[in-house]
Amino acid sequence: MFEKIWSRHVVAEGPGGHVLLYIDRHLLHEGSTSAFARLAKHGRRVRRPDLTFATADHYVLTSPGSVAIDAEIRAMVESLGQHTREQGIVYFGVGDPRRGIVHTIGPEEGLALPGITLVCGDSHTATHGAFGALAFGIGSTEVEHVMATQTLWQKKPRVMRVTVEGRLGAGVTAKDVILAIIAEISAGGGVGHAIEYAGSTMRAMSMDERMTVCNMSIEAGARAGMVAPDETTFAYLEGRPFAPRGDAWGAALASWRALPSDPGAPFDREVELAASAIAPTVTWGTSPQDALPITGRVPDPAVAGDAARRESMERALAYMGLNAGTPLTEIKVDRVFIGSCTNSRLEDLRAAARVVKGHRAVVPAWIVPGSGLVKRAAEAEGLDRVFVEAGFEWREAGCSMCVGMNGETAREGERVASTSNRNFEGRQGKGARTHLMSPAMAAAAAVTGRLTDVRTLAT
Amino acid sequence: MEPFTHLTAVAAPLDLPNVDTDRIIPARFLRKPRGATGYASFLFHDVRFNADGAERPEFVLNQAPYRDAKILVVAENFGCGSSREMAVWVLDAYGIRSVIAPSLGDIFHQNCFKNGLLPVILSAEVVAGLRRQLHDRPGAMLGVDLEAQTVAAPDGTRHRFDIDPFRKEMLRTGRDEIGLTREFEARVREFEERHAREMAWVTPPRR
Numbered sequence: 001m002f003e004k005i006w007s008r009h010v011v012a013e014g015p016g017g018h019v020l021l022y023i024d025r026h027l028l029h030e031g032s033t034s035a036f037a038r039l040a041k042h043g044r045r046v047r048r049p050d051l052t053f054a055t056a057d058h059y060v061l062t063s064p065g066s067v068a069i070d071a072e073i074r075a076m077v078e079s080l081g082q083h084t085r086e087q088g089i090v091y092f093g094v095g096d097p098r099r100g101i102v103h104t105i106g107p108e109e110g111l112a113l114p115g116i117t118l119v120c121g122d123s124h125t126a127t128h129g130a131f132g133a134l135a136f137g138i139g140s141t142e143v144e145h146v147m148a149t150q151t152l153w154q155k156k157p158r159v160m161r162v163t164v165e166g167r168l169g170a171g172v173t174a175k176d177v178i179l180a181i182i183a184e185i186s187a188g189g190g191v192g193h194a195i196e197y198a199g200s201t202m203r204a205m206s207m208d209e210r211m212t213v214c215n216m217s218i219e220a221g222a223r224a225g226m227v228a229p230d231e232t233t234f235a236y237l238e239g240r241p242f243a244p245r246g247d248a249w250g251a252a253l254a255s256w257r258a259l260p261s262d263p264g265a266p267f268d269r270e271v272e273l274a275a276s277a278i279a280p281t282v283t284w285g286t287s288p289q290d291a292l293p294i295t296g297r298v299p300d301p302a303v304a305g306d307a308a309r310r311e312s313m314e315r316a317l318a319y320m321g322l323n324a325g326t327p328l329t330e331i332k333v334d335r336v337f338i339g340s341c342t343n344s345r346l347e348d349l350r351a352a353a354r355v356v357k358g359h360r361a362v363v364p365a366w367i368v369p370g371s372g373l374v375k376r377a378a379e380a381e382g383l384d385r386v387f388v389e390a391g392f393e394w395r396e397a398g399c400s401m402c403v404g405m406n407g408e409t410a411r412e413g414e415r416v417a418s419t420s421n422r423n424f425e426g427r428q429g430k431g432a433r434t435h436l437m438s439p440a441m442a443a444a445a446a447v448t449g450r451l452t453d454v455r456t457l458a459t
Numbered sequence: 460m461e462p463f464t465h466l467t468a469v470a471a472p473l474d475l476p477n478v479d480t481d482r483i484i485p486a487r488f489l490r491k492p493r494g495a496t497g498y499a500s501f502l503f504h505d506v507r508f509n510a511d512g513a514e515r516p517e518f519v520l521n522q523a524p525y526r527d528a529k530i531l532v533v534a535e536n537f538g539c540g541s542s543r544e545m546a547v548w549v550l551d552a553y554g555i556r557s558v559i560a561p562s563l564g565d566i567f568h569q570n571c572f573k574n575g576l577l578p579v580i581l582s583a584e585v586v587a588g589l590r591r592q593l594h595d596r597p598g599a600m601l602g603v604d605l606e607a608q609t610v611a612a613p614d615g616t617r618h619r620f621d622i623d624p625f626r627k628e629m630l631r632t633g634r635d636e637i638g639l640t641r642e643f644e645a646r647v648r649e650f651e652e653r654h655a656r657e658m659a660w661v662t663p664p665r666r
Binding site for chain 2: 008011012014015016017018020022024025031034042044050051059072073076111113115116121122123137138139140141142144145148149150151153155157187188191192218221222223242244245248249251252255287289308309311312315403404405407409422424425426427430
């Protein structure tokens with residue numbers, strides 16, 4: 001599948017195995033303003049505004065009831081609005097009900113399609129690979145390059161296939177699958193690779209779930225992650241605003257059906273996991289690879305294989321304020337964040353609401369939907385009332401406390417049960433401590449005030 | 460972009476694996492324009508300074524012999540995480556021109572090339588050996604020669620590294636990549652015509 005997409009997008013061969021790769025979709029957010037400024041400085045324009053789409057997600061505030069904008073941030077958001085207007089780019093801006101996290105609205109609007117190349121100046125762009133697209137994150141200079149030329153100089157990555165077989169147990173979700181995969185191959189295991197996720201577990205997943213898995217490919221080191229398109233993919237896409245229509249839809253389907261990897265296609269590396277071996281998972285350290293089943297205990301650095309690993313585990317435990325041997329379910333949390341491009345789609349909110357119903361949050365807990373449309377759909381199902389009645393804060397769409405760029409951060413030393421993707425030191429605020437987990441597990445933590453095995457919680 | 464040919468300079472060792480780009484530049488500084496006053500102070504800010512702004516003496520770049528380092532010798536998967544190119548901009552602002560590692564985060568690795576900062580990949584053993592030498596002889600110099608593709612260690616040994624010829628040429632000349640790509644404009648047009656025929660469904664419907 002990777003090979004088919006790659007070869008269909010080669011514009012020219014360059015030296016050293018580099019190719020000039022054509023880009024079918026370019027997604028922008030507020031972080032793109034510096035690339036716009038450099039483009040303007042050189043007197044260049046966006047070559048294909050019709051293939052470029054923008055939204056505001058990283059910097060807008062998600063205060064309940066309205067998207068407030070902090071004065072310092074205002075210029076950045078307004079500048080994105082101005083640049084997109086000048087260049088004729090579709091912009092889902094502040095006030096647009098479709099506005100949301102770029103990786104939530106791309107699929108929602110039908111911009112992520114099987115067989116295409118899609119880039120965005122954000123490392124979680126692999127999310128769109130859930131549709132069988134080659135989608136990867138790029139830096140600011142590359143954003144400017146795509147704006148100016150609709151291409152990128154790229155060297156072909158190696159391809160790793162990760163196969164997950166079998167049925168997931170009760171309380172085990174797509175988030176647990178990807179955390180288990182990262183723990184298996186390590187945070188650097190996918191460097192230089194694109195990952196293709198395969199197997200019966202992946203095929204049984206909804207699009208929302210596949211997006212969660214592909215989203216965290218970068219936490220395994222891989223710039224791209226993808227799932228072969230199938231009837232689940234096509235059913236999701238049909239009728240989306242920017243998906244092909246009429247005759248084009250039929251032609252697209254024919255092309256997409258021929259996209260999956262041929263039987264016997266070679267991969268540079270193969271990894272296999274059994275779904276039955278995956279439990280609800282949480283992270284204990286400061287790298288996404290520091291993940292364990294919730295039934296486990298904080299690991300002991302003394303058992304680490306080498307000195308470097310021991311030292312980094314000791315440092316992680318010191319930062320996290322944890323002692324080796326503590327059962328994970330005894331770790332108390334100070335706040336809960338349910339949101340981010342990993343886990344803020346409708347199914348995520350439904351899963352959290354199922355756990356919350358009949359309970360009350362005992363710590364501050366935020367729900368930040370991935371997009372305005374997710375928020376509306378959740379409200380139409382009454383999910384907002386479930387959360388609000390349980391004492392959760394029901395907020396507007398955005399990246400919010402996953403990255404804290406907009407100032408929505410946890411306080412120093414606060415321990416956060418979070419559905420986001422990174423537990424790095426300081427990620428959710430200077431000195432903040434992050435435990436990554438699924439929406440159901442984060443909801444369980446909110447109502448008990450500690451890391452909790454969602455399977456043991458009476459619902 | 461400033462061309463890179465060769466560099467002999469003080470190198471600082473960073474032993475921790477998986478140093479992410481949030482650690483290299485925390486998110487709250489990303490809104491600051493490149494070149495803003497004090498930009499270099501954002502580098503490794505939260506591990507380099509205390510809350511009161513005082514330097515943490517244990518951080519390597521705060522130690523006198525390593526203060527003027529222009530080379531970092533790091534551990535595996537340095538620069539993992541976010542695609543923020545500011546992680547490279549802030550290294551550049553500090554004066555770092557080359558990062559030597561057993562592996563680098565893919566996006567960070569690419570971002571280095573776009574800013575005239577040479578990423579050197581050597582085996583984990585060789586890189587660990589270089590870090591040991593830098594700990595043993597604080598302030599020791601490393602020589603990085605892009606032309607010859609070698610790193611000269613303080614102990615006199617030379618280590619050859621691989622680099623993609625395309626990236627090497629772009630670094631050596633400091634050439635603007637967009638300028639280069641524009642020379643392919645006719646090929647891009649030709650491709651677009653074929654693409655629009657063969658994958659007609661790929662053009663988004665006008666809204």
